């Protein structure tokens with residue numbers, strides 16, 4: 001899924017809203033849904 005800026009967008013598994021980057025760690029990034037508040041952690045693949 002791509003947004004208008006051509007950047008990949010995570011969609012919330014709960015409500016389908018856009019997940020925004022909340023905090024970035026050394027090995028993972030934490031995203032939070034603006035709709036329902038669900039947070040998700042994605043491990044960085046380097």
Ligand SMILES: [Zn+2]
Nearest residue numbers: 012015033036
């Ligand atoms: Zn949601």
